[in-house]
Amino acid sequence: GENVEQHPSTLSVQEGDSAVIKCTYSDSASNYFPWYKQELGKRPQLIIDIRSNVGEKKDQRIAVTLNKTAKHFSLHITETQPEDSAVYFCAALTGGGNKLTFGTGTQLKVEL
Amino acid sequence: EADIYQTPRYLVIGTGKKITLECSQTMGHDKMYWYQQDPGMELHLIHYSYGVNSTEKGDLSSESTVSRIRTEHFPLTLESARPSHTSQYLCASRPGQDYGYTFGSGTRLTVV
Numbered sequence: 660g661e662n663v664e665q666h667p668s669t670l671s672v673q674e675g676d677s678a679v680i681k682c683t684y685s686d687s688a689s690n691y692f693p694w695y696k697q698e699l700g701k702r703p704q705l706i707i708d709i710r711s712n713v714g715e716k717k718d719q720r721i722a723v724t725l726n727k728t729a730k731h732f733s734l735h736i737t738e739t740q741p742e743d744s745a746v747y748f749c750a751a752l753t754g755g756g757n758k759l760t761f762g763t764g765t766q767l768k769v770e771l
Numbered sequence: 772e773a774d775i776y777q778t779p780r781y782l783v784i785g786t787g788k789k790i791t792l793e794c795s796q797t798m799g800h801d802k803m804y805w806y807q808q809d810p811g812m813e814l815h816l817i818h819y820s821y822g823v824n825s826t827e828k829g830d831l832s833s834e835s836t837v838s839r840i841r842t843e844h845f846p847l848t849l850e851s852a853r854p855s856h857t858s859q860y861l862c863a864s865r866p867g868q869d870y871g872y873t874f875g876s877g878t879r880l881t882v883v
Contacts, residue, residue, distance in 0.1 A: 693871035697811065702861065702874040746811045756868050757821065758804065758829075761814045 661686045661753040665762025672739050673770055680765045682749035683731040691752040692725060692732050693759070698745045706747075707734070739769045773798045777862050777875035784852050784882055792847045792878045794862030803845040804863040804872065807831055814861070820845055852882045 662685040672678050684692075693708035709716045709723045709732065716723050720739075725732040736743055746766050750759040775796040784790055796803065805817040816829030820839040834856070836848050845864075849856055859879050863872035 691868075691870075695871075699811070702876050703814075703872075705871045705873075708871055748814065750871075757802070757827075758816065758819055759872060763813050764811065766811065 661751075661760045663749060663751050663760045663762045665749050665765060667765060668763065669766045669768070671768045671770060674739060674741060676739055678736045678739055678743070678767055678769075680734045680747055680749065680767070681731060682733070682751075682762050683729075684751040684753075684760070685730070686751060686753045686760070687730065688755070689751040689753055690756075692723070693750050694721075694723060694734050695748045695750065695761075696745045697748065697764075703748060736767075739767075741769050741771060743767060744769045775862060775864055775873050775875040777860075777878050779878060780876065781879050782881070784880070786853055786882055788852050790849050790852055790880075792849075792860050792862075792880070794845045794847070794875060795843050796845075796862075796864045796873075796875075797843060798864060798866070798873065799842065800864035800866050800873075801842065802865050802867070803839070804865075805829075805835075805837065805845070805847050806861045806863065807858050808861055808877075809858055817860075818847065852880075854882045856880060856882050 665682045690711035695703035696706045697703040722735045746764045749762040753760045778793045801822045804819040806814045817831045818837040861877045862875040
């Protein structure tokens with residue numbers, strides 16, 4: 660079936676440290692993997708995505724890596740800042756490319 | 772501004788009432804989705820649509836219905852509201868393959 664597992668469920672880091680969130684997926688046909696950031700009381704916002712033809716993508720302090728053989732992908736945030744505190748969701752395109760299956764979310768807290 | 776709009780933003784309603792949550796997007800996207808989410812928690816797919824006159828059930832579809840008569844409009848109807856329906860409802864759309872969702876700001880529903 661279509662399943663996306665996400666770890667950890669909560670992550671606390673000191674400001675300036677790096678944060679890593681990992682996801683695994685089950686649908687071998689998945690070829691698109693977005694990451695969303697949801698701040699308290701707000702809508703989820705797309706922050707970065709990766710397609711299956713590349714192994715890594717970077718945008719300033721955030722990067723995503725993809726290992727299609729192992730069916731896992733990760734979000735890396737460097738030099739974390741308090742405004743990075745939010746819930747982060749990974750997702751994989753499933754259902755024949757018709758819908759996103761989301762992970763269960765990671766609550767990231769960046770402490771001063 | 773091209774975006775996805777949800778109304779009402781907040782709704783308090785009595786048990787047994789019929790309600791319709793509105794969702795409209797001005798981006799010309801074919802694919803639209805409804806999710807249920809308790810704040811900061813998992814996203815549960817309720818219904819989705821590939822385009823006009825197409826609707827599909829998600830994981831939590833049994834107590835609601837949707838329609839897609841126009842590309843830009845995708846309303847969600849609860850026939851008989853129950854306290855267990857208390858949650859946030861997020862509408863989303865995307866243009867096609869290999870693209871992520873744009874989410875609306877959500878409707879926070881409370882059934883008393």
